[in-house]
Amino acid sequence: MTEPSGAERDPKAVSKFVESFAAQLVEAGMQRMSARVFAALLSSDSGTMTSVELGEQLQISPAAVSGAVRYLAQVHMVSREREPGSRRERYRVHSNxxxxxxxxxxxxxxxxxxxxxxxxxxxxxxxxxxxxxxxxxxxxxxxxxxxxxxxxxxxxxxxxxxxxx
Amino acid sequence: MTEPSGAERDPKAVSKFVESFAAQLVEAGMQRMSARVFAALLSSDSGTMTSVELGEQLQISPAAVSGAVRYLAQVHMVSREREPGSRRERYRVHSNxxxxxxxxxxxxxxxxxxxxxxxxxxxxxxxxxxxxxxxxxxxxxxxxxxxxxxxxxxxxxxxxxxxxx
DNA sequence: CGCTTCTTTCACAAATTTGTGAAGTTAAGG
DNA sequence: CCTTAACTTCACAAATTTGTGAAAGAAGCG
CATH class of the missing domain: 1.10.287 (Helix Hairpins)
Structure with missing residues (x-):
C-alpha cells in the first residue's frame, strides 16, 4: 500500500474512497447517487467527468447520472459545461x-x-x-x-x- | 388576527406554526415525526410536553412519539426528564x-x-x-x-x- | 434536412421508510 | 407482590423513494 507514483491511478483505491466518502454524505442526508457522483468527481484528477465515465465507474444508468447531476447542480456543488463541438457534457467540481x-x-x-x-x-x-x-x-x-x-x-x-x- | 393577550393560546395558531416550521425542517432532511415533535416543544410555553400531550396535539400514536423522541434525544435537541413520583416522562427543549x-x-x-x-x-x-x-x-x-x-x-x-x- | 450521439423524461418494479396496533417491558403505588 | 400506568419494541401494511429500461428530446455534423 505505498503511495501511487506518477501516472497510474489504482481504480480499487479510488473506488474505496468514493464509496466510503459517499457513505458519510448519505448518512448526513444526501441522496445516495448524488453523493457517489460528487465523491467520484472530487477524487478525479481533472475535477471533471463525463456522464459516460461516471456511469461506468459507478456502475449506474445514464438516468441515474442525470438525476444525480441535476440535484448537484441545483445546490451548486457541481457545474455543467459543454465540451466545445460535442454533445458530450462535462461535470465539474468547483474549487469553491x-x-x-x-x-x-x-x-x-x-x-x-x-x-x-x-x-x-x-x-x-x-x-x-x-x-x-x-x-x-x-x-x-x-x-x-x-x-x-x-x-x-x-x-x-x-x-x-x-x-x- | 391580533396578538393573543395573556393566558389563552389559540390551538389553531400553534398548530399552524408547528406544521409550517416542521415542514421546513423536513425539507432540510429531518424525519417528519421528529420535526413535528420538535416544533411542538419549541412552541410550547413551558418548553416541555409529555408523551400524551404530544400524541394528542399532533394526532400521532405513542409509538410515533417514542420514535421521534428517541431520535431527538440522540442528537441532543431534546432531553428527557422523569417527573418525580410518576412514570410520566417530560421532554424538554434546551435553551442551548x-x-x-x-x-x-x-x-x-x-x-x-x-x-x-x-x-x-x-x-x-x-x-x-x-x-x-x-x-x-x-x-x-x-x-x-x-x-x-x-x-x-x-x-x-x-x-x-x-x-x- | 436527416443521421447519430448524448442527455433527459417517464412509467414502473423493487427497495426502503414510515407510522400503526398490539404485545411486551418497566416501575410506581398500593 | 400485584396492579396498573406509561413507555418501548415488534411485525406489518401503506406510502414513499430509488434506480432502471425504454422512449423521447436536443444538438452537432455531414
Missing amino acids: QWYEALTNREAIMKRWEDALREGVTSLGAETPAGRRLAETLAFFEFMESELRAMMERWRVHRERHFGDG | QWYEALTNREAIMKRWEDALREGVTSLGAETPAGRRLAETLAFFEFMESELRAMMERWRVHRERHFGDG
Whole structure:
C-alpha cells in the first residue's frame, strides 16, 4: 500500500474512497447517487467527468447520472459545461464548491427564519413560547452574518495555503 | 388576527406554526415525526410536553412519539426528564439546543475528515486529486475551529440580549 | 434536412421508510 | 407482590423513494 507514483491511478483505491466518502454524505442526508457522483468527481484528477465515465465507474444508468447531476447542480456543488463541438457534457467540481454549498444553506435558513417570525407574531412576542421562538430566530440571524464573515476568512486563508486553484 | 393577550393560546395558531416550521425542517432532511415533535416543544410555553400531550396535539400514536423522541434525544435537541413520583416522562427543549445540535454536527464532520484523510494518502498527496482532497480536508478543519469560536461569541451575544434563560 | 450521439423524461418494479396496533417491558403505588 | 400506568419494541401494511429500461428530446455534423 505505498503511495501511487506518477501516472497510474489504482481504480480499487479510488473506488474505496468514493464509496466510503459517499457513505458519510448519505448518512448526513444526501441522496445516495448524488453523493457517489460528487465523491467520484472530487477524487478525479481533472475535477471533471463525463456522464459516460461516471456511469461506468459507478456502475449506474445514464438516468441515474442525470438525476444525480441535476440535484448537484441545483445546490451548486457541481457545474455543467459543454465540451466545445460535442454533445458530450462535462461535470465539474468547483474549487469553491463549499462556499457555494454554504451559501445555498443560507437560503434554507432564511425560510426557517420566515416561519419563526410568523410564529413570534402569531403566538405573541410576550408569551414564553414567543420569546423562545424570538431567541431561536436571533440565533439564526447571528449565524447568518457569522457565516458570511467566516467564508471571507476562509477565502484569505485558502489563498495563503493553496494558491488560487 | 391580533396578538393573543395573556393566558389563552389559540390551538389553531400553534398548530399552524408547528406544521409550517416542521415542514421546513423536513425539507432540510429531518424525519417528519421528529420535526413535528420538535416544533411542538419549541412552541410550547413551558418548553416541555409529555408523551400524551404530544400524541394528542399532533394526532400521532405513542409509538410515533417514542420514535421521534428517541431520535431527538440522540442528537441532543431534546432531553428527557422523569417527573418525580410518576412514570410520566417530560421532554424538554434546551435553551442551548442549537449549541448542542451544532456540536453534534461536528461529529459528522470529523467522520468526513477521516474519510478525506484516507483518500489523500491512498490517492497520493502529490496527485491533483490528492491535493483537492487535502484542500477539502483543510476547509473542514478550518470550519471546525471557526464554529467553536462562533458558538462562544453567540453565548456572549445571547446573554446580553436574552439573559440566561 | 436527416443521421447519430448524448442527455433527459417517464412509467414502473423493487427497495426502503414510515407510522400503526398490539404485545411486551418497566416501575410506581398500593 | 400485584396492579396498573406509561413507555418501548415488534411485525406489518401503506406510502414513499430509488434506480432502471425504454422512449423521447436536443444538438452537432455531414
